[in-house]
Amino acid sequence: MKKHTISAFALFLILQTLFIKTIAQVTNLAAGIQKISAGYPDKFTPYTFCEELPMKTALAGLSVGKLPFKLADIKISTNERGVVVEIPLDNSEQLYGFGLQLGSFNQRGLKIKPIVNDNPLNDVGYTHGPTTFYVSNKGYGILINTARYTTFYCGTTAKLNDRNSAPTEIKGGTSVDELYKTSNKELGNVTVDIPGAKGIEVFVFEGPDLKNVIQRYNLFSGGGALPAIWGLGIKYRVKADFNQQQVIKMAEYFRNNHIPCDVLGIEPKWQTAAYSCSYVWAKDFFPDPDAFIASVKDKGFQVNLWEHAFVSPKSPLYEPLKTKSGNYLVWGGLVPDFVDSSARGIFANYHDQTFVKQGISGFKMDECDNSNIAFGSNSWSFPELSEFPSGIDGEQMHQLFGLLYQKTVYNIYKRANKRTYLDVRASNAFASSYPAALYSDTYDHDQYIKMILNSGFSGMIWSPEVRESNSIKDFMRRSQTAVLSAQTLFNSWYLQNPPWLQINIKKNNAGQLMDNAKQTEADIRKLFEFRMSLIPYLYNAFADYHFKGIPPFRALVMDYPDDKNTFNLSDEYMIGSGILAAPLTEKMDERKVYLPAGTWYDFNTNQKYEGGRSYIIKTGLTQLPIFIKDGTILPLARPVEHVAADTKFEITCFVYGDHKTVGSLFEDDGVTFNYEKGNHNSVNLSWDKNKGTIKRHGPFKSTMYNIVKWQIIK
Template identity: 40%
Template sequence: MKISRRDLARGLAATGAAAAASSLTYAQPPVGEKKSHAAWTQVFPGVWRARIGEPERITPVTVRAVPPLESAFAHLPAVAMPPISAIEAQQTERGCLLQLPLQPEEEIYGLGLQLLSFAQRGKKKTVRVNADPRGDTGDTHAPVPFFVTTNGIGIFVDTARYATFYFGDVRHKPSQPEASTARASLDPNYTQSDTATEQAAITIEVPRAKGVDVYLFAGPTTLDAVRRYNIFSGGGVVPPEWGLGFWYRADAHSTTKSALALAQEFRDRNIPCDVLGLEPGWQTHAYSCTFVWEPSRFSDPKAFVDAATQLDYKVNLWEHAFTHPASPVFAPLEPHAGDYGVWGGLVPDLVGAPARTVFGDYHGNALIDLGISGFKLDECDNSDYTGGWSFPEHSRFPSGVDGEQMHNLFGLGYQRAIWDQFLKRRQPTYNLVRSSGALAAPYPFVLYSDLYQHRDFIRALVNSGFSGLLWCPEVRDASSEEDLIRRLQSVIFSPLAMVNGWYIQSPPWKQLDRKKNNAGELLPDWEALEARCREIIGWRMSLVPYLKAAFARYAEDGTPPFRALALEDAGDNSLRDVDDEYWMGDRIIVAPLFAGEAERKIVLPEGKWHDFWTGEIVSSREFTVPHTREHIPVYIASGSVMPWAAVGPHTGAPERNKLIVRVYGDGAKSFEWHAGINHLMLKWSDGSGLIEQSGSAYSKSDYSVTEWKHFE
């Protein structure tokens, strides 16, 4: 891994200067309020903890599903000392107040799935669960009290409270008078001090807490700090191969007949698809949920699932956790629910093991054993702006948490209840969820949203890599054919490639207008648009071997498979604000196009790059591409060897084991995938290629290379 001189210098400067910075002091606290400096205690290689006061009993760490992946720390550089000497802490009537140094030019990223901003220095953010943020306040589907800085420092505050982070925008009052001012206050040339260049502090308030544990993850690089956090979380998830294929969610009013007809249509028209999703209409009652099949639509659920399986589909079911009184699980779940309901249903205490067991066992016995391969866990976040449908913060739950804590932990507990059932059956799964949080890297769940701005979706994808999260920029509505194509191109290069057609009877390439689609009025030339979409979906199938390698590395050393350019090289100032491009794996950069924009600017890291599609060498690090470009802009590092699989109807099709291997430049960067004893290596040397493979994964059908395609 390359470490720039700038990044190294900053890391060394942080180690020395941080001690001085940590001596920043508060004004004298009020009587009865106590302040202190909390020292670090090493808990894992390159990871330290500071304990302030008496932490709460239930926190992300105490209810975690997966322990740290201790062996993986050996993959990272050794760090002997914490780069910050201590934390200044203060107990107040409001809760717990913390302060850390912030160096000049040190930028900050993270705090979970932030859709509305990227770089966080100079901002105030509250990590609060909310499905419908109305401003850049920190509200998000997946708040994570973890951030990293460009000095190679990661900080995790182990709390389920709505903690507030002030990133350099809080300063103590002046203590000395001055004889005069340098400029008149109304001088038009007057500018305030620049928070990016001055010595500042990070201030964190954890409300209603008598103490808190704070973890420090030392780089030396920013990427290393994120890796340590992901390893501390338990290591990254490795999805089943079918999860990396293409997904389609059918109309909410689907029946056995219509859903299977759609599945057959995809096979007949050579549209690749692995997962068929059903929306709320599969249940007898959906808001709240019964988790029981609606007999007028699905009279024989097992026959339906078996028929879908015969067509080589996995079936995914929509639901939320709020449990209707008519549900079979209502009575055994009622003693393990909160004191408030949602949509006339129970709110199960999924932080506690009893509720997870009751709720999960029902799903396992009634649905997973039927053949269901995964779930879409909806509305497990919160909403203050769309009717206030969720439970209040003053709710109480049998596990001892209140509503505030439950909001920050509910999505994680929900995931765990479902995931436990697949683990018991030793069955791989890949799912969707609308809320997650801290330490979620091992969870086989991908976030999504009912919000729909394309740029915000890409920013969320870029930000997700800072916090151990995965994000799906799903395709739903499209304002034009261009919008559909650009959104579909983006989702193909993401952790989960899905079109969500819950509101239309026919796929969007047949008719974009919702009313006309549902009335059966199709576009006169829909087959041409379908052909373009079929080609793009085919790209996803070709990318699966490469994606498998990226996720395998995520599990091995914590490297996010999708991540910001700034995370890879935090010392490059030209990359610090790039929130619309991202790394996919270890050699590809994706730069989506957005409908209605005449052109877009591309910024690439230092090094030699090729256009992925044409193989042409890129002559500049910064340039623009026009909106007329047909393919999504994708760039690959020179020297890369890249597998490109054959397209088949689904990921398990035998023809997909045939590879075209693309070689860019001298081919010095071999491609390697390994998981356990399974191994695949693609090499290029002296103008010829070599494939090596071994392990049980290849006992029935090995990969074979049909062509080595070399780009000079």
Template identity: 35%
Template sequence: MRYLCHVLSILILSSIPALLFGQIITWKEIHPGIWKGTAGKPDAYDLLKAAEATASPALARLPKQDFPLDQTAITCQLNNGKSYVRLPLQRDEQLYGFGLNFQTIHQRGRIMQLHADHYGKSDNGRTHAPVPFYVSSLGYGVFVNSAKYIDVYAGSGVRKDAKNPPKVMDRNTDKNWEAHPYSDAVEMLIPAEGIEIYVFAGPKPVNAIERFNLMSGGGCLPPRWGLGFTQRVHRLYTDEQVKQEAKAFEEKGYPLDFIGLEPGWQSKSYPCTFEWDRTRFPDPARFVKEMDQMGVKINLWTNPYVSPDAAIYKNIAPYTGTHTVWNGIVPDLSMPQARKILFDQFEKEHVRIGVSGYKIDEVDGFDSYLWPDVATFPSGHSSEQIRQTYGLLVQKHSFDMFRRNNMRTYGLVRASNAGGAPFPYVIYNDNYSHEDFITALINSGYTGVLWTPEVRASKTAEEWLRRFQTVCFSPMAMINAWSSSMQPWTFPEVAPQIKALAELRMQMMPYWYTEFAKYHYNGTPPFRGMSLEEGFGMNVRKEKTPTNLQDNPYEEAVTREVKDQYMAGEYLLVAPLFTGQTTRKVILPKGKWYDFYTGKLAGDGEVITITPGMDRIPVFVKDGGIIPMMPASLHAPRAGQKTDIEIRHYGQKNGSYRLYDDDGETFAYEKGAFAWRTIHVERAGGRLKGSISAPENGKPNSVGNVTWRFMTE
């Protein structure tokens, strides 16, 4: 009888396929304020392995922090080969991140599947950078290190055994009944038999993001010329047409640091040969050299799908997937053999003749042209894993190629993921909503990637100017004229304003370059959302938190979603206007803020209404802010070139700033060839006075004469 009962119990258990098996999460502090948790059997191939992420030495210098969550409230269960992880949420916290979103900043209450893809005008998780990292308004971050499609329920589901269940309401009688009840957890489903999860302490949200970026090596440090101005020319331009375009910039006095060539530079594209079209570019090496002598570098468009007519086709074919993209074979770049063949070709044909970088297109998705999930790859990694990491792979190994040649690069890419912060690439796409572009710029700071609100075509001079204003306050100041052939002076009625903006971009290069150095060494995003700014949403006058549940389904979200203003570096608040707008509101964080252009007081921790006119993008500087500027120039300073500096101070408070310097072109900074110079502004005898520390012996020093401008006095 006992034997029969035992057999029956086995049969009953084996007939229940959906049994949940709890997994113990083992936690280990791997860096100060960063804990790694593992449960079950995580996949061997993941995002950090694809990026070959190496932690920044800066992590070791960070202060110790306590684990920011209740460890016992973080649970993992295995269900039919998938891992289910649950993390606690408090009533008063908001969530940010979960990839490069274009329409939403607040992510609490949302459901998405993190899936590498083009942006399809819906924040459903399908995006160019589906980074499985989120940061809480309470000052911690969470990252799930998986190269699989991850289902996310960001505080949307309610378990029947929830410790903090929502109040049960009767819709018939309670006017406060809500279709989306309060949820006390973030839940994620990962199609793997285990998880690798990281928790980042703050104490502030920006500190958690900094730790996340530093765990991958810190943010990228572009060359100085990368932060200048770039024009992408028509896709079928010849070498002579490119030269004439560059000459027109110089003759008209518009800054230009690099030009992007679109598909026509290749002998064949879609799929690609990666070889020069000798009818349009008969002598590529001479062309690139002549352009460099003009002060203009060359960037090449490509995608990685290999044409049957490419010289490398036969050699790389064994290391490609089963399916093609536009009839081109897909290199399995997770394999060293495929990487070597492809990037050796790039190095020989492009980099060694002076090509400065790439625009790597169509590595993001769009199911109708990318390889399907039924594809297989010779590495044995699933098509899903290759899709989630392909943007990382092209960035990592092209970047390594430039490092071997001791040339810094700065380019464009259509996809990235966690671990990609150190790679000098800016994401772009074919969507053209200006408003969405700014929301994406804000979200990039929560996600460890860079994004540009590029300018393409415009129907009116007003639209052209408004779009141009925002690219000049973004990671890459770019016109992409691959189809339109438009130029900065296309609309004569706003050409003077466009030139002034381009010159301002160049004048601000010492500030931009220093802010990117902070990204590299400290992990601080150079462009970021207002929720990361100290004092935002705290006792801001004339501002009320929405109570309409249609606008904000969670009363615990303590600040409203702000999608149209952002921080640019340490001191600047940027509040762009869009086509048709003549006035707008700006939420100023706690403290006094000053007009960037005039130095006049703009407001003190309040909501202001501004009518700035067409000529200027509204920019505000916090009290005590210091902005180092240089004279306007047509090209970024080259290695060894000294540049005069004007140091601007705003407001009444004392101020300080650390100005970064290196050669701006090579990787010598990785061997210690860099310098920080401390700027102080202090009040003495009723007046402000400035000082800058002396240059260090044996360290780079590109600073010429220093002048001071106290904007508010």
């Protein structure tokens, strides 16, 4: 008999072929949350750095749904390129998520590559918040736990198999659009391509509905963020080169003109070096920082400092971080290895001693996204080939840098038992608990509205900030959107005067105010006062975010996942449980608004509308384009100019609908983390038989709210 031999290399090839379908292990993490592990997952992933514990009691209280497929139907395979994951996709499913997407809403039929980028252009996936997490209106969510550049084919690929059919013949022409058009609705998988990976973890979040999926994700991440209550007021960023006296003068302008404002943001010139950063007060601009902080705080303002994380050779942090940074510089500065806890500790301890203990209430953490990868000329950030002492590479560090930067700064305040509200330009998965509002240097109003909706799918907070405008109408429409968002921010970093006094940049900086400046100022005061009146309602919505995982700002499809009219509705959103917002842009004098099933009331006119259909509405520049859901108790406070430690909101409860209904307010000190130890109240509101009642439950001794009036809207 002839003896057969086989080389070691041939044996390797055979074994590689045999094991291309990777053996997976399933772990139950919490009620309705499973993890599938296969191969050798990366050491550094978004979940690696999630220190907040899952809120297991709240998770256990959610109903658990049933997946529309078997867990075993999720296929994971490895090859020389990396890892491929295939998740079943029903023909009628609608998909949402992938972080803070700007150019897309319903992701079904798209090829999406969530990469952190400072210019989130088009619908390819570039974003300030590149989460590899998507949700389905069929009641489940999938998170691919990786920091690698990953591509999702959302029902756009068809594999060769025995069921392939002949292609459909093109009828009626051969235009380019017709030749390349595909409906992408009938292909049976979401295919995920993870180059370079040797294994993967797939988190599966079960419903039963879309909102439950998002709740489960946020609660698993430690609960949604609950910012300091003053952060829900107005934030105004002054001109980049303002000195100490100019900032104080701006503070006096707000108070003297009775324009609400809680936070003043100080831009780059406060430092001796800004690109890269020194983190040292520039004495020629701020000769006495302690006196400056005391002065503006005495006027009721919080102070927020601009910075980024690239450390200048002029900084006291340079030498301590020199051996704990990447091997490439940015603007001549170090890139701290925030994966390393000791590097985070050095950076955090300096900020704590130098700024937080000095009275700084928050930071704007800029430039932590990647330079614009759409253009070769924009290459200011560190390259993907960078190496870091922790062992992470530049690609993964880019994806995680904003997340780790948030973690570093947020933990300063958490350890000090002080709440904050931060600004940041990049984030990632499992960041739900961080009170950090994302922002962008893009400035398209339609896209800013869309990102309010998309933030709700990703455990993120979005700030559609207002800068300059084309016209008064454009400015007021943008201001309406800002007032109806998670953070109301006006950024005048290149404007000498507030934009409502002069929208022309050149004239603004020359001190030439508009003829109608005082009227525009009065109009913006009216919008700001509405925002301040809404704070108790918003604060309760953020409490629901923390304790229940319900995003305070979210797409209608989350609340109405079976209503086909909401599947692609990207310019309307829910605020809390009872307000539907439908912002207008400069292009509109009127707009179409779709109202889901039920009864709704126009906030401005109290006109009643039956849901399940669309209406054409008109909203003035000083009105708010919102509708109130029947059965809502809307608590609106008498506006204050800023939220102080002793502020007691005087509230009128507006009851929508002539029937028994209930509502609530969350009450605590507004500035510490003592609520995590149970030191808070639930203020239960109820209306029945033309009478309103209030009952407080909880150990918190003080009162934040005084209900002075009830008003019914029939």
